[in-house]
Amino acid sequence: MTGVLIRNARLLDPVRHTDELGDVLVVGETIAALGPPATLSAADGVEIIDGGAGRLWVMPGLVDLHVHLREPGEEYKEDIESGSRAAAAGGFTTIVAMANTKPVADNAEVIRYVLERGRSVGLCRVLPVGAVTMGQAGETLAPFGELKAAGAVALSDDGHWLASSRLCRSALEYAQDFCLGLHMHAEDPGLSAGGLMHEGAVSTGLGLRGIPGAAEDVAVARDLILAEATGGRLHICHVSTARSVELIRAAKARGVRVTAEATPHHFTLTDEAVVGFDPNTKMRPPLRGVADRQAVIAGLADGTIDAIATDHAPHSTIEKDAPYEEAANGIIGLQTALPLALALWRAGGLSLLNMVERLTTGPLGVLGMTCPGLARGAPADLAILDPECTFDLTAAALMSKSKNSPFVGWQLKGAVETTLLGGRATYRRHESK
Amino acid sequence: MTRLAGQHLLGMRGLDRDTIYRILDTATGFRDISRRTIKKVPTLRGRVVLTIFYEPSTRTRMSFELAAKRLSADTAAIQVAGSAAQKGETLLDTAQNLDAMQLDAVVIRHGASGAPHFLAERIKARVINAGDGQHEHPTQALLDLYTMREHFGRLEGLEVSIVGDLLHSRVARSNLIGLATVGAKVRVFAPRTLLPPGLAETYGCTVCTTLDEALEGARVLMTLRLQKERMTSGLLPSLREYAREYGINAERLAKIRPDGVLMHPGPVNRGVELSPEVMDGPRSVILAQVENGVAVRMAVLYLILGGGEEAAS
Amino acid sequence: MARVVLEGPAIAQALDRMAATLCARATDAPFAVVGIRRGGEIIASRLAARLARQSGTTPPVGSIDITLYRDDGFGPHDWPVVGTSHVDFDPASYTIVLVDDVLYTGRTVRAAIDALLDYGRPKAIRLAVLVDRGLRELPFAADAVGLALATEPGEHVTVELAEAGGAGATGPAAAAGTAADRVIVEPAPRGRRL
Secondary structure, X not given: OOEEEEEEEEEEEOOOOEEEEEEEEEEOOEEEEEEOOOOOOOOOOOEEEEOHHHOOEEEEOEEEEEEOOOOOOOOOOOOHHHXXXXXXXXXXXXXXXXXXXXXXXXXXXXXXXXXHHHHHHXXXXXXEEEOOEHHHOOOOEOOHHHHHHHOOOEEEOOOOOOOOHHHHHHHXXXXXXXXXXXXXXXXXXXXXXXXXXXXXHHHHHHOOOEEOOHHHHHHHHHHHXXXXXXXXXXXXXXXXXXXXXXXXXXXXXXXXXXXXXXXXXXXXXOHHHHOOOOHHHOOOOOOOOHHHHHHHHHHHHOOOOOEEOOOEOOOOHHHHOOOHHHOOOOOOOOOOHHHHHHHHHHOOXXXXXXXXXXXXXXXXXXXXXXXXXXXXXXXXXXXXXXXXXXXEOOHHHOXXXXXXXXXXXXXXXXXXXXXXXXXXXXXXXXXXX | OOOOOOOXXXXXXXXXXXXXXXXXXXXXXXXXXXXXXXXXXXXXXXXEEEEEEOOOOOHHHHHHHHHHHHOOOEEEEEEOOOOOOOOOOOHHHHHHHHHHOOOOEEEXXXXXXXXXXXXXXXXXXXXXXXXXXXXXXXXXXXXXXXXXXHHHOOOOOOEEEEEOOOXXXXXXXXXXXXXXXXXXXXXXXXXXXXXXXXXXXXXXXXXXXXXXXXXXXXXXXXXXXXXXXXXXXXXXXXXXXXXXXXXXXXXXXXXXXXXXXXXXXXXXXXXXXXXXXXXXXXXXXXXXXXXXXXXHHHHHHHHHHOOOHHHHO | OOEEEEEOHHHHHHHHHHHHHHHXXXXXXXXXXXXXXXXXXXXXXXXXXXXXXXXXXXXOEEEEOOHHHOOOOOOOOOOOOOOOOEOOOOHHXXXXXXXXXXXXXXXXHHHHHHHHHOOOOOOEEEEEEEEEOOOOOOOOOOOEEEEEOOOOOOEEEEEEOHHHOOOOOOOHHHHOOHHHOEEEEEEOOOOOOO
16 A cells, blocks of 8 residues: 655645644545654655655645636647646646537536546546536537536536526526536626727727626626526636626625636736737636726635636647737636745735635535545545745646646746645656656 | 837837937938939838738828838738638738748738737748737828928927727827827817727826817817728717717818818728818818828838848847 | 148138139039038038139039938948938039048948939039048049048048038137138047948
8 A cells, every 4th residue: 555644744724724734644545644743654665755844835635616628629729638737737636627628518428538538547536517508509408417417516608608598597497406506607798799808998008809897797797696586506707807706795695606716817917918919818708907806806815706716728829829819718727826826825815724725625615515624534635835936937847738828937936746636646846847 | 219220110109209200300301202203212222021911901001012112122012801700821820931031021901909019029020010900000100290290390289189989090099109209288089989998097198078179279180080890880870970970070170270280091981080071171181191101101111121231130 | 639631721722622623624514513411511512602603603502311322221229310302403404513521432422423313314423522531442533622631441530611510610710701610530439431
């Protein structure tokens, strides 16, 4: 039986809300023991990781609610293996695969394929999401029961907003029979049509057609009202505007079953980043204004936004190396989520345990699952990181097949040392150089 | 002062006041050449200037070609049939092909804002922006500034009003940048649906709430082209309504200063932005703009390409 | 160490001699005088006045700006000043006296001739320079020279003229007219030559 002993590290447990030095002994697939720093010992053959009196941190493996793995159908951009590899390098042990593949995950076959392929690659737990409508065309409901039985953990037409209010209401009602949440890409296409970036002074100066914040606010408002009316479970993807955060906060206060996520790029960048026309600043929803960014951060801090989710969207140079208007929307994010979250904590945006929660218990909670945390008997899904390690992000270091990230060239602080999935190392920093 | 030698001209952003004035001074020298019998000088002999236009335009392209030819450069033109769903070569592929042809300068007009910047990062030739999306049209702004300065002798403190479809106008944006740089006093007016956000904070201009407010006291009335597509995208009800509410006719033109002039980047939608009488009337300097356009483009090509061996490296 | 090689009255005499030389070889075609901007303009007008006295007819006067005809473009740190040429007569009827202050490599003259020919085809062109400092790079020779000097490539020759506000442009020296004219030779400052 293999094992890993992490000795004298700083242990961050978002379930018990503890932050203290200690040892963790992993035997086989589970956490066998926890103890005060430098007290546990291990049998021969057990790998010892020296936590350096808190130089290394240990937290539950990160969970990403929003990843586009592009398989089946667009494997030239990414596939389940390269995506899992990038996830493991980012400290993730669970990723949720979005349904807009080719073919769309609106049937059991695609769901099962993704699940099995993820298992056989074995670098990350891949949880598939099923579509809300057939072909994600927004016209007829997909078979939620079949999808759930095949292994779907949620439903989403991400990429599109369910414009038909009638159908949205039906979906919210029907999904309840199967305990599935609707993960909504809230964007009114009538208001966002033709838009390339956030509408504001920056878009005026750059001559790029703008997407007003109202495009998201209008959609969020409608979705919240229907969720309240139906009692269904609603999750708002990639929240980007101040008004959305406000609406979600008020709805939660009223008891609406709504959760929300925000991306690292939305809490790190604003529309100013678009100056210079780098197509790696182009995504939906777009990078917004300063007040919106501040509101997203405040939402993460007070729990209005439950999870940090990357919306990892790989695109090859064919789609991205083009004039801004012609470039595809989306950026990758699995390997930059953690350092950017740490930067937010360092800047005072979030407390440290809150930050860990948004990356672990928060996303699992959205799916209706519990995070076991750092406890005896829990699966040994762990992220071991060196928060002080500084590095320049290069395209070569990105494990994803696609390199569409605006953070290439940035100096980041906070590197994953080792990621354990069920006790097995899926990533080691020194091996990947 | 930023030197232009060996640089791209992608926009008015980045040109400081002295640079702008120097370009205008250089253009004066070139205007005289265009007025003598032999309208050519050998300055850019042997250089190759390619114009590649993804959007249709007769006058701007002609203006650049004439400018290049009058400098004795060789020219070539590519007119790419424009359409949003255009098949065929991507701009990236085009860029690489252009590079292989060993050109000196590429003059590009494209429907996507930022396309010239994209090209400039990928080819060796110098890139001159002849209009990118709704972003910039620097040589238009330069010839507009030239026309204004020639007429009034100065630009600082000059009362300029820009009126029309500001939302979609790259000409307006370039002019707003240039006018702010030279210290003119700028007011703007547009129908509400054609008014982009953040103009005052981005360009330091005053946004007027009525057309009359913008007309009064203006020494330069710059009107913008309205494209008919605005009707179909739900921004305006009809051309007739635009002409009635916002078109410049003799009555409205009389509200600007007695010594004021009327400008338009062309082509004019007769009877929409301008009534025929004012378009052909004594206050209009629209044709002067066209003449100045060739001189200004000659100046730009000369300043970018006319340097010696050291400037090229 | 700058040295003054010609000044005041000596310059006036040089110009007289140049005019005489030109008149001695005059043909049927009347003279027109064209100064190469900017050093040759003032000398051109002074020479034109002398030709008027000596020949009895006033020659038309023009100027040529050679910036756009140079064979070497401009350097990366320069901002070229494109001036205007003024040739308001038809060169075909005249013997044109092309005038410059200093003849050096000959490249300026080459450019000026090209520029002049774009205005028309003169009957003849005569070259008149105040100072010929040698060190030719192109095969040109002046028809009338005020002063021939032997110089080194490292030296710089400056012609200061009263009308241009040269040394002593104010005060009694200026009132005396050409008393302020000087031709100076000094070690070259950094910069480009033509």
